[in-house]
Amino acid sequence: MFISEAFAQTAPAATGSGDGLFGGIGGMLPILLMFVVLYFVMIRPQMKRQKEQKAMIDALAKGDEVVIAGGVLGKISKMGESYLHVEIANGVEVQVQRAAVVQVLPKGTYK
Numbered sequence: 001m002f003i004s005e006a007f008a009q010t011a012p013a014a015t016g017s018g019d020g021l022f023g024g025i026g027g028m029l030p031i032l033l034m035f036v037v038l039y040f041v042m043i044r045p046q047m048k049r050q051k052e053q054k055a056m057i058d059a060l061a062k063g064d065e066v067v068i069a070g071g072v073l074g075k076i077s078k079m080g081e082s083y084l085h086v087e088i089a090n091g092v093e094v095q096v097q098r099a100a101v102v103q104v105l106p107k108g109t110y111k
Helices: 023-058
Strands: 065-068 073-081 083-089 092-098 101-104
Touching: 023 101, 092 101
Parallel strands: none
Antiparallel strands: 065 073, 065 101, 073 083, 083 092
8 A cells, every 4th residue: 555566576686796705804994994093093102102101200210300290390309119209499398109200301400
C-alpha cells in the first residue's frame, strides 16, 4: 500500500571487487596516519620536555638562582629530598617542592 515497489526489491549480490589483502588496511590507513602524526607533533615533544625538566630538577645545587612557580626569583639556600629552601630576599626563605622550580637562571642574574 504505502511501500513502493522499489523498497520491495532485493539488494544486488555482493561481488568480489578484487581488493585482496589491502582492502581492510586501506580503510584504516587515514586513522593510522593521524596517530603517527599525533605522536610526532604532540606526544614526542612533550616527553622530551618532561625529560629535560627532570634532568634540570635533579641537577639543582645549593646556591643556584632559580625561578619558582608564580615567577618568584630566589637563590637555593637549603636542599632536602623533595623540598628546597629558596631565599627570595635577605632573611626571607620559602620552602617549596622541587617540582615548583621552573627555570635555573645564570649566575649573577638575581642579586
